[in-house]
Amino acid sequence: MPQTTREILALTHPYDSLPPEALDHLAETVVRRDVDAGTTIYPQGAPLDALYLIIRGRVEITDESGALLSILGPRNSFGERGLMRDGLAATTARADSDSQLIAVPADTFRALIADHPRVARFFDRTRPARAKRQDLATMRLADMMTPAPHTATPDTPIRAAAQTMREHGVSSLMITQGDTVTGIVTTRDLTNKALAEGLAPDTPVRAVMTANPMSLPPSALVSDVLHVMVERRITHMPVIDDGRLVGILTQTDLTRFQATSSAALIRDVADADTVDDLTGIVARIPQLLVQLVGGHNAHQVVTRLITDVGDATTRRLLAMAQEQLGPPPVPYLWLACGSQGRQEQTGVSDQDNCLILDDAMQPQHDAYFKALATFVSDGLDACGYFYCPGDMMATADRWRQPLRVWTQYFQKWIAKPDPEAQMLASVMFDLRPIGGDERLFADLQADTLAAAAGNSIFVAHMVSNSLKHTPPLGLFRGFATVRSGEHKNQIDLKHNGVGPIVDLGRIYALQGQSAQTNTRARLEAAIDGGQVSPTGGRDLLDAYDMIAEARLEHQARQIRRGDTPDNFMAPTDLSDFERSHLRDAFVVVKTMQSAAGQGRGILS
Template sequence: MTVDALAFLSRLHPYDALSDAVRRDIVARARVVRVAAGGPVYEHGAILDGLYVIATGQVRVRDARGAVLSLLSPGNSLGERGLLAEGRAVTSAEAVGDSTLLILPTDLFHSLRQAQPAFRRFFDRSRGAAQTRPSSLSEVRATSLMAANPVTCTPETSVCDAARRMRDHHISCLCVLEGGRLAGLVTLRDLVGKALAERLPGDTPIARIMTPDPRTLPPEATGSDVLHLMAEHRLGHLPVVSGGALLGIVTQTDLTAFQSATSAGLVGEAARAADVPALAAACARIPQMLAQLVGAGHRHDSVTRAVTDVADVVTRRLLSLAQETLGPPPARYLWAACGSQGRQEQTGVSDQDNVLILEDGLDERALRYFAQLATFVCDGLNACGYVYCPGDMMATNPRWCQPVSVWRDYFAHWIANPSKEAQMLASVMFDLRPIGGDATLWDGLQKDTLAQAAGNSIFTAHMASNALTHGTPLGLLRGFATIRSGDHRDTIDMKHSGVVPVVDLGRMYALQGKLEAVNTRARLDGALTAGIVSPGGGRDLLDAYDLVADTRLRHQADQIRDGQAPDNFLPPARLSDFERSHLRNAFVVIKTMQAALMQGRGILG
């Protein structure tokens, strides 16, 4: 063991809660093992020699039948369930890439559980979560579903050679690589429909029949993202790519055990809708989908991602219908969403917030076209239940339908002159996410804007102050500060007083760290990984956010099941004493992190 191992454990929970002496003892007694890519860490049923902690690399865990359960990264532990049972592995594990693991001997693991409360709470809690957590596509990553190291060929490979490779490997597609990057995809259907049916010579290059530049997903995509993209575009194979490098491929067969018919059905129906009324009919079932997902025990970010996926597909379908009516667009454009849709956090109550970013150099005719397109899409979204934005933050507002150069000027001006309006607009626009059109119009703009914002201390100070405008509903004597009058008297606004304060904190962390993530939970995770927040404070904030957001969604699901329209106003009197106590503790954590931001402790200067 080296000093690096000691430093590694000092940053890793629950070891960071132990004394220096205990950590040094762990380091002295632990072993370091290195496992080559594809090598076994342990087999199912094997007697475990301790707790495995991943220091570098990744480990894939499978159940007794060989189904992938998870893909674990540095900092994750494995083997604890077996150690807490009969001492035998209840799963199998293999290294995905060259990996280094620390093994805490079995007796050390058990002695730490007995003597160290923080250690015991962590692993007992993890065990309970593993036993009760529902298995679903919304909670599994694409990397856990994909076949790693897929069979490949080059564009010059002949159709005969490609067919033989598929036959010999018992697969239905080949990934076509050129210069180490994914250039195309060829399937059995391509071989039959394009080569065999057209009687092409056997030495025909595969480039002639492949699908060039196929749709892909990043490794952090969820199984639901895979399923929804397949449903929308009728795909049977979906490569997983990171930084241009091919990691693996997911097929429809891989999804069989994880089918999520409710959300996938809505996505497929929306993608095939012939008109706006058909889209509206699909959207009318979103509340029931939300209630079912919450009732099945899915965490808030899984539910809101599924709800937002439907909105994304509805938006793209409206863009297609608009182009069928108006004709093809005269120039490149990008339709982007902000607000909850931009952050992939839509619930049962969502208006629309969107903008159009256009190619530079357009004439009046082109501008009129995009004004008509914006009207068609925004009217369609309103008909589907995504009501017009009360603040007119929509592409129908000429201010938010502009060439990319104007958008650059907008951001530069807001950063250089952080007035109250500029702070408000920047808060909204830093949550932009591409939905349809040409995403390259946004890529460079986002990176440049984040760099400008992070480099302007005056702007970030103003944004930090703006992030503290939404207070938590904490009252005196361990009670809640509820709304005092009006239709929502004696309730807590779980959006503006619960979720929004964390959304604001996440946005600030993203600005400080130049993090490109838009989703709040992803921003908090990224801030924790990058050291922008302290390990203890960051984990507490994540737990507090999960509790507040889950409580908000359960409230909406209860309303839907009772036949009511969902809202964000929760009467605390309906909660048990236990629930009220934990919810209050969550608000205390959020308020503490707001205070840390105010005092400069929550972000690194």
């Protein structure tokens, strides 16, 4: 961190756009202020006398009900919304840790935005983004990232790297070899690892970089980035598209693009010390669902945010297990299938998971991994992710195997697609890595998709298997409801609602060799790739959106009533208009199933 206020401002956007004389004046006008953890910097509704910039520490921003809106770190600003409106604080700001701030007096701030258009545009963009925070989660990383980030090679001296960062006013450099990203170096690395350790200026940057940094594709949601940053306590996110570096997103970029209280849940999960702590945190998911549905978020956003909490919970349990058992004897990868694998968890979910182990595993190592699987599955069950009724969990010996065995599984299912193989393949084609060494899955997934797509007999059996779940259509424009039992006169919005579309999406992904696991992403890829006609594909997307949103709205109503959410809805709960359109959606699904069964819905 630079020592002088002017140096800090010169490396912070939008002040880096100021001419030298304006920057000099600003540095002389602002005030540096230290605040202790827990200090309220200003309460909601109080008069604002300054805009604040964080130099060190973290600041929580909450709304009038106390709900967490964002967690801000160094180089983030806050308070501008109130200053640009009526001079009153629109939120409450509280120091989450010992922090140091720069306070820009209100009159100075107003003069800045009046005299410098680039500064004005920066803060004017921030205002509507925060006011419409329910829409932020739908934004894609491609819309926010900084394209073409600055790069260096691993052999670049740390002095040259620092000079490049100073010259361009950036806080990081991507370290690349050819087209491959091998690491990232930040100002924090240069301070903590180079300067503090007294490294020579000609030391290669590889000595202080973070190797193989976490990255996301440009199609990822803004909420994905926020959750990863909060959970893993990182401040820079490289953006990789098909193996190619296309951009970077920093914590500063996220200042005005915070997700709703799902960020608070993930932060609490990352800080949890016990399974009991996790249980209390995950118990807040139903209220999160109500909030997100009430905010008219798209169903794929709601389920993605809820699944993010489930992913973070799983990773925290894996870490707890390793704290108890010690480091693993060989590399492993924990994967989820089912709704978690597809990033489609709702207010009610069981667990479906497995373990892929490195081929170096020896028989005596299984005791460790069985104990790890038991700890995690028991923890997930305690948190409300109930044991899979079909025992599709890593606790089962069958689903805790070395990579070579998993390769044999898929080869056998594809070569001999009997009913059990079809069922297992359907489940396992939804696998998504959650925690561990992801290299154990990359080749297996690519090889399996290629082999499966090239086997027309297997594809035909998978299509036939996908038609077993049918939409609940009855005669005379009615619904085929459950005939007896606890859910008599209700329709199952999971198995007969979204289920048939999930099955179709999996078939399209298989035929197109798409690595996507999310159903909506699979449908979009199928349209782009020609696995379905544009008209039929768009109709199916619209039908999926209607059915999935009806399911979430049903669960939200149950939660608001104090009931446990489920997937069974009585058609009488809907208006005539809603029933008519929901039935039309089921007709679209039935039509697409028929086309797939006749070979017209997919490429042959």
